[in-house]
Amino acid sequence: MAASSVIYKTIDQQPVWAGGGHGVWLEDRDGARYLDTCGGVGVSSLGHRHPRIVEAVERAAHDLAWAHAGAFTTPAAEELAALLAGRSGGLTHAQFLSGGSEAMELALKIAYQYHAERRDPERRLVISRRQSYHGSTMAMLAISGNIQRRSVFEPLLGPAEFVSPCYAYRDRLPTESTEDYAERLAAELDATIRAVGPEKVAAFTAETVVGSTNGAVPAVPGYLRRIKEVCRRHGVLLILDEVMAGLGRTGRHFAYLEDDVTPDIAAVGKGLAAGYAPISAVLVSSQILRALGDGSGVLQNGQTHVNHPFACAVALEVQRTLDDDNLLENVRQRGEQLRAALAKRFAGNAAVGDIRGRGLFLGVEFVDPEDGHSPLNGGAKLAAAMKRTGLERGVLLYPGYGTVDGQRGNHVLLAPPFIADATEIEEMASRLGEVVDACL
Numbered sequence: 001m002a003a004s005s006v007i008y009k010t011i012d013q014q015p016v017w018a019g020g021g022h023g024v025w026l027e028d029r030d031g032a033r034y035l036d037t038c039g040g041v042g043v044s045s046l047g048h049r050h051p052r053i054v055e056a057v058e059r060a061a062h063d064l065a066w067a068h069a070g071a072f073t074t075p076a077a078e079e080l081a082a083l084l085a086g087r088s089g090g091l092t093h094a095q096f097l098s099g100g101s102e103a104m105e106l107a108l109k110i111a112y113q114y115h116a117e118r119r120d121p122e123r124r125l126v127i128s129r130r131q132s133y134h135g136s137t138m139a140m141l142a143i144s145g146n147i148q149r150r151s152v153f154e155p156l157l158g159p160a161e162f163v164s165p166c167y168a169y170r171d172r173l174p175t176e177s178t179e180d181y182a183e184r185l186a187a188e189l190d191a192t193i194r195a196v197g198p199e200k201v202a203a204f205t206a207e208t209v210v211g212s213t214n215g216a217v218p219a220v221p222g223y224l225r226r227i228k229e230v231c232r233r234h235g236v237l238l239i240l241d242e243v244m245a246g247l248g249r250t251g252r253h254f255a256y257l258e259d260d261v262t263p264d265i266a267a268v269g270k271g272l273a274a275g276y277a278p279i280s281a282v283l284v285s286s287q288i289l290r291a292l293g294d295g296s297g298v299l300q301n302g303q304t305h306v307n308h309p310f311a312c313a314v315a316l317e318v319q320r321t322l323d324d325d326n327l328l329e330n331v332r333q334r335g336e337q338l339r340a341a342l343a344k345r346f347a348g349n350a351a352v353g354d355i356r357g358r359g360l361f362l363g364v365e366f367v368d369p370e371d372g373h374s375p376l377n378g379g380a381k382l383a384a385a386m387k388r389t390g391l392e393r394g395v396l397l398y399p400g401y402g403t404v405d406g407q408r409g410n411h412v413l414l415a416p417p418f419i420a421d422a423t424e425i426e427e428m429a430s431r432l433g434e435v436v437d438a439c440l
Helices: 053-063 077-087 100-116 137-142 147-156 178-196 224-234 255-258 286-294 308-326 327-345 380-392 422-440
Strands: 018-022 023-028 033-036 095-099 124-129 161-163 201-207 239-242 267-270 280-284 352-357 359-366 396-403 410-414
Touching: 023 178, 033 396, 033 422, 053 308, 077 095, 077 280, 095 100, 100 137, 100 201, 100 239, 100 267, 100 280, 100 286, 124 178, 147 161, 147 239, 161 396, 178 201, 178 224, 224 239, 224 255, 239 255, 308 327, 327 352, 327 359, 327 422, 380 396, 380 410, 380 422, 410 422
Parallel strands: 124 161, 124 201, 201 239, 239 267
Antiparallel strands: 018 023, 023 033, 095 280, 267 280, 352 359, 359 410, 396 410
16 A cells, blocks of 8 residues: 555554444444443544434535625624524524634633723733643644643743632542632632733633543532622633634533633534534623724734635534524433442542543642542543554543643543434443553
């Protein structure tokens, strides 16, 4: 076989050849089947060959290939924006891009332009959280508090401030109630804003439920409400990154709705078109849009595939399917089932420290079995072994390392398709158990 001209993630390691897929299963070109516990990376929320989405793709292909968003709008973009705004809990307008990193990049650009239009251009600094990840562009790496992903690019990254994550399993003190812990974190943000100068801070950004860096860590109750109060006090915008956690993954259209808070700006992505088309979105409040409109009147951003008509049409059908097929209820039910199945499967396993998350967005954190709590330091070697062993046993896994601080700890993230049934969920827990037994 001739050498490949494709650049792979691991340069000298060719991935599995994908041949096809159906529902929650993928197949390689030799016919071997793999049960997908992670939706790839939380993307394939409707699985593969979904008949309704396949039909929507075909319809969209018969319409418009592409139109410049600076000159045209389309019914699909208009309807999709209205649908998302109506579900958002108070955000009013949306723009569509190609991927999560782009969406978060635009969110920051909008935040800065908002302050500049209000004659407050010194507000340039973003405060983020340690162990966060907001995308792979340079600007997003600069506000991502994960040293593993910043890595070789560190010298190129712009300034940002970082505060503690909301990571109760590791960081809540034994003497603290959940409310006290949330209040302590809010006080830390308040002190950080005051220390750098409120007049310099544009936005605070966070993942509502942290995804790949440490495995589906949700905010504790009351945390985000307190955070928003601090932001409002200082004129700082709250940006919530729901690229991974949003659009049904936690059992709600937007994960932050469970926290009884609405941000000033939100970014969504992976589940928007369920992988059937590359698309993401930024949603903003009417206050944000009004400031831009009353100022220059122009959103200072342009990308080739803004409001792409084909992608918007596919995404619109995906989002309608969530409601028509009552899939958010299935996410909640199957999420409870998966969590219970994992707890049963790993009962008594001293290397499993925490099982957490919301809906079909769960994480299993591994620990040193000697004391049952210290981070397990299997590192990249263990993550690779789990992924490889999973493939050998016909299951796709999303293991990670550097769980605690970018260097220590291991976990596995589960984010299966929303269409998974009870039998498939039990099979996922069983096969993950086999991999953990084999690798630990």
